[in-house]
Amino acid sequence: MASWMFVLSNSKLITQFSVQILQPLLSCVVPWLDGCWYCSWVTTQRHGNLGSYYRASHLATSLPLPPERDHLRPRIDLVAFMIDIKSKYSLKNVEASLAYVDDSFFLGKVCFLVTGVGRVNCCSVEMNAIQNLGEVYCSPVLFCELEVEGSQVATAQRLLRMLEICAGHVPGVSALSFSSLMRNCADD
Amino acid sequence: MESVEGVARTLLSFGRLSRGLPFGRAHGLSSRDPLLPLAPRSQENADPQRTAFLLRKQWTLYSVTPLYRFSNAHLRDYARLLSAFIAAEKQKGLAVEVGVELDIKVAVSSLPYLKGSDQDQAAILVQLSSRSPASPKNSEEKLIWSGWFCCVSGDDISKNVPEDFTCLPLFLVNGAECYTSIVGSWFQKTFDCSFRRLAISPLILSWMAAMWTGCKVDKTASAIELVFSVPCLPQPLDISYAIHPEDAKALWDTVQKTPGEIIQEEVDVFMDCLYSHFHRHFRIHLSATKLVKVSTAIASAHCDGIIKFLQSQYLTGVLMLLTELAISQIE
DSSP, X not given: OOOOEEEEEEOSOOOTHHHHHHHHHHHOOOOSSOOOOOEEEEEEOOOBTTBOOEEEEEEESSSSOOGGGGGXXXXXXXXXXXXETTOHHHHHHHHHHHTTSOGGGGTXXXXXXXXXXXXXXXXXXXXXXXXXXXXXXTOOEEEEOTTSHHHHHHHHHHHHHHHHHHTTOSTTOXXXXXXXXXXXXXXX | OOHHHHHHHHHHHHHHTTTTSOOOTTSOOOTTOOOOOOSOOOOTTSXXXXXXXXXXXXXXXXXXXXXXXXXGGGHHHHHHHXXXXXXXXHHHTOSSOTTOOOEEEEEEEEETTOOSSTTSOOEEEEXXXXXXXXXXXXXXXXXXXXXXXXXXSOHHHHTTSOTTEEOOOEEEEEEXXXXXXXXXXXXXXXXXXXXXXXXXXXXXXXXXHHHHHTSXXXXXXXXXXEEEEEOSOSSOEEEEEEEOHHHHHHHHHXXXXXXXXXXXXXXXXXXXXXXXXXXXXXXXXXXXXXXXXXXXXXXXXXXXXXXXXXXXXXXXXXXXXXHHHHHHHHO
16 A cells, blocks of 8 residues: 555534544555545535534645645645555655655644554564654654554544644644653653 | 554564663664674584475474473373374374375474574474385385474573473474374373464565575575565566575675674665665565565575575574564564
8 A cells, every 4th residue: 555645624613424524535545556646525514503614634645735736725734644554665655755744733733644553464664663753753653454444433533533632623732732742651 | 453462563573683682672672773693694513414304395484382391301202192193183084185094103303403502492303204004014104294393592482481381482394284283283282382373574574685685605696586465456466576696795785884783774775775776677666565575595485484494504593583583473
């Protein structure tokens, strides 16, 4: 599986429907052949008393994103980099793409999603390299197994929770807490 | 689904490759930590004739938990009990080959020269040979199955284990699967141990490729061959990448800084050079595929846990690495 980067953006409140929308997104597998693949979709939720909700997810195989659509792109709240433990190429791709991310994102708005950890015998990527990546960029590393349905839902829920916090919808918690949480764990 | 344990086991299995350094289980290694010499060194004093029967055969690998109340002094008794067990299985009709009546003889012997240090247990060889009853009495017996337990430099497990246990974590098998399951179940019943297929991950295979490329061989070496399996395609596709041994060794010599020590970064650089060379010619990213087989002049290894030894002087070195893999799978 080629590496693909999952960029999440949210400008309003998230409802519980988002889990059902996010799940099929995480379950699609990008073909391994090298090539740019850019997709974006926006969905509108039902209108409630608080107005309409918008939510958008953008996916790309590598950075930088094509400049042509810059003006159409909404504010990005969370960037999730996907690394497949079975493919060294995905790690290299993510490392190369990290250079194109603005510094301000690394204050808790970036996370690494490592998939394929259920298959220990197929791993081509060394765990230390991934842990180092998380430490160097002060960003959380989430492990999941996207080929298993239960894990897909759980991962989607975790990502959405992070997204809520990064977009500022959870009072009292900001994205900066992620980096400080990581530092505490490292000291332990 | 063992997501977290899977991660922990990967950490552990890599951490074990660099044993000898004080580090805790919870922490991985930074890639700059040097490793103690793990590259197989040539054993000048090994007798090539005694180990010749182990070479050039395909051995399937298993990891074995410690055996309870196993004793080197009772090997003849074990052979007798095992042959009785095999005969009983045949009677039950559970064995072995349909329509062929074979008289199976079991021999259990010890191979004291196959060990890394003095604390290691001597290797134990089990051989099944048969003679068809139709052939004359003094005809040659044919070896139909062999399996051997060994432990080469397995100090980490043998010192942590209580008194009555014998540590022989690596089991290698050559022969029909039906005999393997019979012998395995006898050992499991008698010594309360358990067998598990030992798989080799692509990460470890790339280590083997780098380590074995650097070994000096006397005769003309065969090409280094790497086989990759391409995922996510409707028909399975295998890519075989053969490299001239001298070119590969020259590349490895430029990458490796300290002779006798190998670190993860050097292995990564070596493999990246090979991948980028391939990409330049064929526009295929081998790093996105799965490395399934590595063949060098020293040995050849397959990710399903199949190994073939090709040089007797490096036999112990390769066994040391395999023992370590087996131990990390047991733990």
